[in-house]
Each structure stands twice: as C-alpha cells, then as structure tokens.
Amino acid sequence: MQALNTTKRLMSTKQFPLFKSLLYSSHDPADCTQVLKVHSYTPKVGADESILLRTLAFPINPSDINQLQGVYPSVPEKTLDYSTEKPAAIAGNEGVFEVMSVPQGERRLAVGDWVIPLYSNTGTWTNYQTCRDAGTLVKVNGLDLYTAATIAVNGCTAYQLVNDYVQWDPSGNEWIVQNAGTSAVSKIVTQVAQARGVKTLSVIRDRENFAEVAKELEERYGATKVISETQNNDKDFSKDELPVILGPNARVRLALNSVGGKSSGAIARKLERDGTMLTYGGMSRQPVTVPTTLLIFNGLKSLGYWITENTKRNPQSKIDTISALMRMYGDGQLQPPEADIKKIEWDVQKMNDEQLLEAVKNGIQSNGKSVVVLKW
Amino acid sequence: MQALNTTKRLMSTKQFPLFKSLLYSSHDPADCTQVLKVHSYTPKVGADESILLRTLAFPINPSDINQLQGVYPSVPEKTLDYSTEKPAAIAGNEGVFEVMSVPQGERRLAVGDWVIPLYSNTGTWTNYQTCRDAGTLVKVNGLDLYTAATIAVNGCTAYQLVNDYVQWDPSGNEWIVQNAGTSAVSKIVTQVAQARGVKTLSVIRDRENFAEVAKELEERYGATKVISETQNNDKDFSKDELPVILGPNARVRLALNSVGGKSSGAIARKLERDGTMLTYGGMSRQPVTVPTTLLIFNGLKSLGYWITENTKRNPQSKIDTISALMRMYGDGQLQPPEADIKKIEWDVQKMNDEQLLEAVKNGIQSNGKSVVVLKW
Secondary structure (H helix, E strand, O other): OHHHHHHHHHHOOOOOOOEEEEEEOOOOOOOHHHHOEEEEEOOOOOOOOOEEEEEEEEEEOHHHHHHHHOOOOOOOOOEOOOOOOOOEEEOOOOOEEEEEEOOOOOOOOOOOOEEEEOOOOOOOOEOEEEEOOHHHEEEOOOOOHHHHHHHHHHHHHHHHHHHOOOOOOOOOEEEEEEOOOOOHHHHHHHHHHHHHOOEEEEEEOOOOOHHHHHHHHHHOOOOOEEEEHHHHOOHHHHHHHHHHHHOOOEEEEEEEEOOOHHHHHHHHOOOOOOOEEEEOOOOOOOOEEEOHHHHHHOOOEEEEOOHHHHHHHOHHHHHHHHHHHHHHHHOOOOOOHHHHEEEEEEEOOOOOHHHHHHHHHHHHHOOOEEEEEEEO | OHHHHHHHHHHOOOOOOOEEEEEEOOOOOOOHHHHOEEEEEOOOOOOOOOEEEEEEEEEEOHHHHHHHHOOOOOOOOOEOOOOOOOOEEEOOOOOEEEEEEOOOOOOOOOOOOEEEEOOOOOOOOEOEEEEOOHHHEEEOOOOOHHHHHHHHHHHHHHHHHHHOOOOOOOOOOEEEEEOOOOOHHHHHHHHHHHHHOOEEEEEEOOOOOHHHHHHHHHHOOOOOEEEEHHHHOOHHHHHHHHHHHHOOOOEEEEEEEOOOHHHHHHHHHOOOOOOEEEEOOOOOOOOEEEOHHHHHHOOOEEEEOOHHHHHHHOHHHHHHHHHHHHHHHHOOOOOOHHHHEEEEEEEOOOOOHHHHHHHHHHHHHOOOEEEEEEEO
C-alpha cells in the first residue's frame, strides 16, 4: 500500500496552491498574540486523495484565544506537517470553506459547496485547508457568510442549550432565564426559544441606555422580557414584580449561565423545583455560586455545557443541530449575526505576512466578536 | 359510617393515657426556644382505631430547629387536635417508639415492637404518639436505642448518599471525597463505603489535635484517609501528595458536600470527569461555589440531596434503606452512634413541665448531637 501510494502521488496531475496559515508552536497565557506566526508551505498530504478547501471566513472565538494561551482543555496535536522547525498547529476552530476540488469518486461533496468542520481543532486560520474525510465536513450551502462562519459554536450552543435539556410544553407558560443577555449566544437563545414557544427572561448588566438595549433584544431578537442585574439580584423584585412579568402558572424550567458569581445564584433562584442551570461560560471570572438551600430543598441541578465534548460523544447531534438551524435561518426565524460582527479583511492577493498578522492580532485584542473575511 | 364510629367510640374499652408534648404555634428565627410549650392533653382520635406509641428517645436535629425558626421548607400542618387555643404542631421529626397497643386485627405490628416514623413531620417530641396507619411506621427491633433514634435521618442520608448516585465497581480503586469529615453523617458514610469496597477521603477542619482525630476517623470509622481543609485547598497538595494517597488508576467519582464555600469547590476539583457532587448541608453558611471550568470542561454535576423529598417520592426507598442499615448494624459493619451523642434525660414520672422545657432548650442550644431519652 505504501508503495502504491507513493506511485500514485508521483503520478498525480493535481497540485496544491501555496498554503498560508496562522500557526503556533507554543503558548503564552499573558500575551497569546506573541505565539502566532504566519507561515507558507505546501501540504505533505497527497493532493489527489484530499479535499481542497478555500477559506471564506473564520471567527476569532474566546476558545481560540484560550487555546493560544494554553488554558483550554481541548487542543490540536502539534505536527511537522506544515514544514515548520518545531511541531506546530494551525490556530482556530471554526470557519466556513468553499470546496475547490474533491478526490475522484467523492460523491458527498461537490466543487463550490460551502462547508464547515464538524469537529473542533481543525485549524481554520488559514487560506486553504485540506481534508481526507468528507464525513468530517458539514455542508452549509445557502447560509450567509457570517452565519456560516459562526453557526458551529454560537448557533449550535444556543440551539442545544434550549432544546437538549428540557422537554418543553409549548402550550404552557414556560420560561428560560439567562444572564449575559446581550451576548451572541443569548441572542440566538431568545430566537430559538421563541420559535419553540418558550419564553425568555434575559438579564443584562445595568447601563445608561438600558431601555434602548432592552428594546432591541425584545423586538429584534425575541427576548420576552429583559431585566437588569440589579433587578436580578433584588429579592423584592423577585417577590413583587417578577410574578407579574411571568404571568399565571409560569414555570421557569431552565437557567442559562455564562457569567458566574452572584448573577448565577440569582438566576438559579428563579427556577422552579427540580430546575436545571446550565453553565456554558464565565464572563465575570467568578466561580458559579448557588445557595445551598436551592440544591437541597429545591432540587436544583447545576450542570455544565460544552459543545466540543457533546460533538465528540455524539457527532450526529451536531449535524442534526446544524440542519435544524439552517431550516430556521431559511424560514426567517433567526436573524443573521452580521450586525454584531466586527469584520476584518484578509486580502489574500495584496496583504503581506506582517499585515495579516497585525490584522488578526487586532481582532484578538478587540472586544466583541471579530470575523476575518478572506478577499480572494 | 359516622354513626357507627361514634357508637364504637362510646363502646370503647380502651383509654389513652395523658399525653404531654412539646408544641409550637408560631416561629421565631432569632430564638426558636421561645415558641416551644409543654402541653398536656388527651388526643381526639379514637383509642380503638389507633396504634398507641410510647416514645423511647428522640434526637434534636438541625432540621427540627429550622422548623421552629420557620426557615425549613417542610413543616407539619398546625391543628387543633391537641386542644390548644391556637393551631399547633408537635415538634420533632425523628425518634424511636415502643408499640403499646394496636387496633384489633392489626397484624403488621405487635405490642412491644420498636418503630420509627417513615415520614418527616410526624411530631416526635412527646411522651406518647398515636398512629392510624401501621404502614407509616418502620420496625427497628434489635437496634440499640441511639441507633434507632437517629437512623431515619443520619443513617439513611449516609447510606443513600453512598449508594444511590454511583454504580460502584468494588474491584476498582474508587473514591468518595467528603468535607465535614467529623460529622455524624460523614462517619456513617465512611463505614457504609468501606463495607461497599469504596474508599473515602475525608476532609476535616484544621485543629490542634488533628492527628488524633484523623486516627480515630480512620481506625474507628473506616475513613481511608483524612486530610485537613488547608490540604484540601492547596493546589500543590492536590498535584503532588494526593495522587500518592489515591494510588494508581484512582477514580474519585463522588463528592459529598455539607460545608459549602471554598471547601465545596475544593472537593469538587478532586472529582474525575463527569463526577457528581451532592450537597446535603451547609455548615459554613456560605453558598456552594464551584469553578466554572469544572462544570463546562469536566462535566461536573452539582446536585442536592434531601432525604425528606426522596422519601416523599419513593417511600419504599427509605424502608429498604433502613433494612439495609439494620443488616449492617447486625453484622457489626457500622458503629452505633452512642459515643458521639449528648444524652438528655426526660424522667417522665418525676420532671415537671418547666424542667422538661428547660432540658430540651438546653439541647437546642448546645453544640453537637443531643438525644432526649425518656425514662419511664
């Protein structure tokens, strides 16, 4: 087989273009931009047996940054496949690609298809990528660029948080309470819940333009009601005003926590007996804190949620989730995320390595969600 | 039927003795001893249809005190059955009784049987009690007085904590980590676990006689290893010394928390992936605090445990638990709790109401586990 492969490679008529990727060989928790390098190379895998992908866009996610810092529990193996001196990995875990060529006989994908990686650690901060197994790619034809580039993490997270832990009764007055109500995931949560017939109480930080932000979350993103962290932590509010907001026979069945600290305890308090709180982030950098009495006497279940682990255990669940989300985008039930995204252009023809590195570093250091868009 | 019952009562040959109970009609969170009153009465229920019970001993549990304070979520209904001016309830939830008489045809119980109530809120701080349904009593013949008086809460809690949440593999090197290692429940946990082939790491507060206390917990109560809270919170200890203590291929599968605060986070950190932490108490009065990363990346499940709710949902589970514990006491696998108990005597013949009330108040205000023993 080895001999045959070699022969085949020598006989190959296909050739790879020059690859350019953002690689790292080490980690730096203090300043992760220091470990990123732009590197050009020709892949060592055979062009005939590989699917060739051209990158269209990739987000800069917090988990990508945590990987560079060396504080993320899931990391790609570092290899010498990219002809580097030290073993290296391509940064990034999410992105949308266009299929440029497929091996002979590959029926699952066609040239021109838009695809996203099924698994994390694929390496997406690159102009091209290769893939040996079409089963590790998910087609997302028909999505807009920004939705496709971010559906694998934010979209799937929001969808599974809403749908995978509670058997909702859409004829009931059933609620989700969540903090960090302005986050990208939270905005998708409210829309997915609305489509599911589930109401959402979104907690956001106190701010001067509270009314304006609340209005946008309610009118544009389908939050049923937006309250402030001050209200979230106010026992009188919970006793007097909250029941009026929730209405008769309300059941607050699920709490979604991506903040931690006092905020997590306060949303947990709003759950009915035997409710579940799912923690999927920790923006406050405070631990998750819940009153002892909630656990003992109210049957609170405090669990975590991690899309990476869920997908590893059950890859089909992610494929199904993406399909469901694509239908919802197609039906207009979900707003594309473009308005909230800070765009960074990578002009593949014109930008040199220094300019590319600088642009990505700026994306890492800026607040908010950055997506790098490749201009071919 | 009503007429028949009345006739029957008039024809009754049986008569109740004079009942004397510790009752409360109100609550006081600041000083709950103020709401307790000693009251004598003849029950309104018919003596012929009732099982008459004589109290042998009852503990003063934290949950009994919380009920008097009005801060416990499960409370008995207050009634006028005891011929009080205001509706009242008998204090206490646990205790051991001797059967004095049974209605004609009652086969499940015999005079002289020792029994404990299946459910909470039965009212045990009394010299006599009545019962209409033998199915709400569990026979505990053969147990010593102190074990019988405390098996329903501490014993059942410890047994179910160990056995109901993890499918243990006794051939593996499997561990429970728990804080408050000197508590009555923790001491039963270590013995139940030892009998089950499960190892225990018990965390206790730092103290001058640490070595002495640790030795007793290990040698007398079967703890595999006792460590201090300082060690529990020390990351170097967890990295360097703990693996040596646990040994090869160790799996720390269950954490039992009755402290809260930092201690709860520190025992949760010692769990393997997808481990469970059960909270059943909160001695530090701090909320349960766990690192966000444990929930998201380590699959930590943080749940609560409450024997009262478990029994309400599945009464048979408590009956089965008591049977299992009785076998273990019979086999000598469990140490009776007498050594740790502060005894308070209620001399039924000699003590007046003031003396009784004073004795019980002292029990409420003292540290440690008090059991009131009735001298007949």
